[in-house]
Amino acid sequence: MKAFITMLRQNKFLSFVNIATTVVFSILLLTMTIILNQSNIEIKASRNFEDKHLYKLSDTLLNEKEAEFLSKKDNFTTLNHFANDLLTTAKFTYYSAIWQPIEVADFKGDQIFDPYYEFNQEQPPVVIKNRIYKSVKSMQVNENVLKLNNIQIRNGKTFDSNDFNYDEEKQTIPLILGYEYSKYYKVGDIVDIYYYAKPFKGIIVGIIDSSQKIMTYSEPEVVLDRYILLPIMKFTDRQVLASLNDIFTRASLLSRINGIVISDLSPLEIRSTLNDISSTHNFRDFDVIGANSLGINTVVKMTQIHTSNLLIFVISVLIITTLIFILTLILTIKNNLETYTVLLISGLSINKIKNFISLKVLINILLGLIFSSLSFFIVLGDLIRLLPIFVAINLSWVVIVLIVINIACSKIMERFDIIQKLKG
Amino acid sequence: MKRFVYRTPKRVNGYLVLLTGLNVLFIFLFWWNSYSDFLNMINNGYINKKSISFSIDALNYPLNNEIGKFMLIQNDVENPNVKYIWYNGNVRFPPLERILTRSDDEDDFAIIGKRANIEDLPSGYKILGYFNTPYSNKLSSAIWLVSTKNNIDLQNGNNFVFNSPNIDVRSAFEKFINNNVVKEIKPEYYGSYLLQSNKTSIKLTNISLCLIGLLNIAVSTLWIIKDKNLISILYFYGFSINQLFRIEILRKVFPIIFISTLLICLAWVVQFLIYPLWDQEWILKFIMALIGNSLFLLAFVLKTILYLVKKGGNKI
Numbered sequence: 133m134k135a136f137i138t139m140l141r142q143n144k145f146l147s148f149v150n151i152a153t154t155v156v157f158s159i160l161l162l163t164m165t166i167i168l169n170q171s172n173i174e175i176k177a178s179r180n181f182e183d184k185h186l187y188k189l190s191d192t193l194l195n196e197k198e199a200e201f202l203s204k205k206d207n208f209t210t211l212n213h214f215a216n217d218l219l220t221t222a223k224f225t226y227y228s229a230i231w232q233p234i235e236v237a238d239f240k241g242d243q244i245f246d247p248y249y250e251f252n253q254e255q256p257p258v259v260i261k262n263r264i265y266k267s268v269k270s271m272q273v274n275e276n277v278l279k280l281n282n283i284q285i286r287n288g289k290t291f292d293s294n295d296f297n298y299d300e301e302k303q304t305i306p307l308i309l310g311y312e313y314s315k316y317y318k319v320g321d322i323v324d325i326y327y328y329a330k331p332f333k334g335i336i337v338g339i340i341d342s343s344q345k346i347m348t349y350s351e352p353e354v355v356l357d358r359y360i361l362l363p364i365m366k367f368t369d370r371q372v373l374a375s376l377n378d379i380f381t382r383a384s385l386l387s388r389i390n391g392i393v394i395s396d397l398s399p400l401e402i403r404s405t406l407n408d409i410s411s412t413h414n415f416r417d418f419d420v421i422g423a424n425s426l427g428i429n430t431v432v433k434m435t436q437i438h439t440s441n442l443l444i445f446v447i448s449v450l451i452i453t454t455l456i457f458i459l460t461l462i463l464t465i466k467n468n469l470e471t472y473t474v475l476l477i478s479g480l481s482i483n484k485i486k487n488f489i490s491l492k493v494l495i496n497i498l499l500g501l502i503f504s505s506l507s508f509f510i511v512l513g514d515l516i517r518l519l520p521i522f523v524a525i526n527l528s529w530v531v532i533v534l535i536v537i538n539i540a541c542s543k544i545m546e547r548f549d550i551i552q553k554l555k556g
Numbered sequence: 557m558k559r560f561v562y563r564t565p566k567r568v569n570g571y572l573v574l575l576t577g578l579n580v581l582f583i584f585l586f587w588w589n590s591y592s593d594f595l596n597m598i599n600n601g602y603i604n605k606k607s608i609s610f611s612i613d614a615l616n617y618p619l620n621n622e623i624g625k626f627m628l629i630q631n632d633v634e635n636p637n638v639k640y641i642w643y644n645g646n647v648r649f650p651p652l653e654r655i656l657t658r659s660d661d662e663d664d665f666a667i668i669g670k671r672a673n674i675e676d677l678p679s680g681y682k683i684l685g686y687f688n689t690p691y692s693n694k695l696s697s698a699i700w701l702v703s704t705k706n707n708i709d710l711q712n713g714n715n716f717v718f719n720s721p722n723i724d725v726r727s728a729f730e731k732f733i734n735n736n737v738v739k740e741i742k743p744e745y746y747g748s749y750l751l752q753s754n755k756t757s758i759k760l761t762n763i764s765l766c767l768i769g770l771l772n773i774a775v776s777t778l779w780i781i782k783d784k785n786l787i788s789i790l791y792f793y794g795f796s797i798n799q800l801f802r803i804e805i806l807r808k809v810f811p812i813i814f815i816s817t818l819l820i821c822l823a824w825v826v827q828f829l830i831y832p833l834w835d836q837e838w839i840l841k842f843i844m845a846l847i848g849n850s851l852f853l854l855a856f857v858l859k860t861i862l863y864l865v866k867k868g869g870n871k872i
Contacts, residue, residue, distance in 0.1 A: 157767065159763055160760065160763050160764060160767060163756060163759055163760040163763055164760065166756050167753050167756045167757060167760060170751075170752040170753040171753045173752075174751055174753060244742050249741070250741060250743070250744065251633040251715070252611040252633070252714065252715060252739065252741060253633065284752075341752075343745075343750040343751070343752065343755070345750050352693055353693065353746050353747070353750065355744045355745070355746065355750060357744070358744070426671055426696075427671070427693050427697065430671075430690070430691060430692070430693040430696055431693050431747075433690070433691055434599055434691035434692070434693070434747060434748060435751065437691055438595075438691075438748045438751060438753070438754065439753065441592075442753055442754070442757050445588065445757065446757070446760065449585075449760070449761075449764050452581055453581075453768070456574070456577060456578060456581070456768075456771055457771070459574055460574070460774055460775060460778075463570065463571070463574070463775065463778050464774075464778065467781065467782065
């Protein structure tokens with residue numbers, strides 16, 4: 133033990149540098165684990181759209197035709213049933229992401245949230261019932277949008293299935309805010325909004341992670357940082373019939389039937405399925421337009437190529453830096469050969485010295501491991517599920533380093549010929 | 557004795573090999589950072605994180621083109637895929653598949669994406685080629701109308717993006733604007749800029765650079781300490797501190813500077829002849845790191861000599 137402490141005390145500066153590099157190594161491994169996890173999430177999201185057939189449904193109810201159609205009470209329930217069937221059919225995935233600005237009272241955010249900020253055509257605030265409302269970017273989404281795009285929530289929660297059911301008693305609506313909003317609002321805040329000309333109490337249930345994006349019909353990438361997400365509401369027939377004159381009900385129903393069909397089925401099969409649903413409800417006032425999937429496929433391919441490049445880079449960095457780390461340790465061992473000679477004179481065997489060297493290396497690595505594992509708890513509490521993978525990668529790395537160091541020690545001792553030196 | 561000290565060692569020095577390896581890794585990581593940013597820039601429609609987006613309603617003063625290299629992208633909100641490109645100097649364009657050769661005296665030409673709507677191309681523009689950027693959604697659908705004569709017409713749109721390979725883009729932009737009133741717009745980023753893994757990989761590269769910096773210090777220190785007996789002997793033999801310092805510089809610092817200079821030359825060849833990136837920041841960063849490392853080596857050599865001289869006592 134005394135001999136080991138003597139070894140530990142040798143070259144304190146180098147020991148410090150070794151520990152520091154081990155700590156950085158552990159952080160390197162931690163970052164790699166996170167990259168692997170993130171790449172996995174991104175690839176999963178991109179695969180949901182890869183080489184799929186996409187079709188846009190578009191109602192043909194325009195101007196007088198719309199007025200005539202909605203003049204009949206039964207047509208409201210027809211629209212409602214048609215929209216419900218689109219969502220529930222097992223033949224394809226029905227995806228609705230509708231760009232629709234909403235008005236927010238006493239808005240705390242800045243101009244970047246304006247629907248036309250990027251086009252330099254900002255909208256002035258409006259006064260409704262003596263309160264100042266600001267128009268902001270908003271996206272109405274159904275369940276599939278959050279699921280297929282694998283949207284990551286930073287704080288709070290995502291919409292649950294009940295959030296999509298309209299409740300006329302509550303007059304509240306759950307909201308998920310984009311990352312840029314985290315400076316101005318927090319989960320649990322309540323904001324007064326106008327959604328399709330209807331006042332609601334918007335309850336903030338979640339805030340999205342930064343740089344999250346969704347696919348829409350017109351744009352393969354819509355960045356959600358500056359958006360408010362609202363659920364597209366589902367109605368019961370009673371609710372629809374009770375609010376026939378509400379702009380909110382009419383607009384929501386029409387929004388619901390203007391979504392995108394995503395499927396592996398052939399175009400013919402999709403059209404046949406849509407015809408079946410349409411015939412069941414006797415609703416034929418819609419067109420099916422082949423959506424431009426080239427842009428989406430480009431984004432999907434970009435994600436996959438980026439991930440492959442990144443993995444090659446990460447693995448190369450790990451291998452090269454591990455080699456350099458081992459070389460540094462070997463040089464440190466070579467530099468301490470005089471100490472080992474003294475320890476040999478003191479009666480220690482070569483095997484014992486080799487074990488001490490390995491133990492010293494192990495202590496260094498463990499210090500790094502403890503530091504980076506602690507950072508998991510302190511900084512990345514929400515990524516705690518990655519801890520086992522991280523520890524597994526670290527342990528494999530430790531084993532490799534220790535084996536190489538042990539072999540290197542034997543070679544160095546052989547070449548150094550300590551026994552010969554002791555003989556003089 | 558002096559000749560012995562100056563002689564080049566016959567055996568390859570392990571420390572020098574390791575330090576060279578570290579420097580190669582250093583320059584590779586700096587290159588990777590710039591290379592991945594160049595890819596991100598392509599995937600974001602050739603707009604990088606340093607670019608400045610702005611709108612301008614009237615040009616009260618002529619724009620100052622004498623600011624070195626820049627690229628100005630103008631577009632109209634009504635048709636954002638059609639971009640008017642103004643540039644100065646030999647700026648890096650996105651990778652192209654040329655279908656025409658162009659002489660320098662020709663004025664206007666168009667570069668289009670393979671998915672661009674050809675009907676948006678105004679008459680009078682020859683198509684020079686297509687963007688060879690298969691993974692960039694933005695460039696694949698864009699039409700670039702390129703002109704070398706910087707006569708900006710606000711009829712073509714009020715929205716602009718200012719790109720410059722200059723280290724200080726902000727200062728270049730302020731000179732370029734020449735007191736005109738502009739409204740800056742905080743842009744959104746698309747493509748690979750959005751990927752979380754991309755953001756983390758930048759952190760990974762920075763951590764790796766720190767690690768290599770630390771290892772560089774560790775190896776340099778070990779290498780210098782290894783000579784402590786030799787320094788003591790030479791001091792006792794009669795060498796002055798100045799002479800010892802010069803010897804150590806020639807043995808340790810000079811080879812590192814020499815090898816690093818070769819690496820810098822190689823980097824210039826890569827940047828200017830093999831695969832040019834948008835800017836040369838990676839080379840400048842490496843030069844800065846080299847200066848830092850050399851200063852550390854000099855300081856540590858001096859400290860080691862002074863320490864050994866003090867510890868060694870009087871000369872014989």
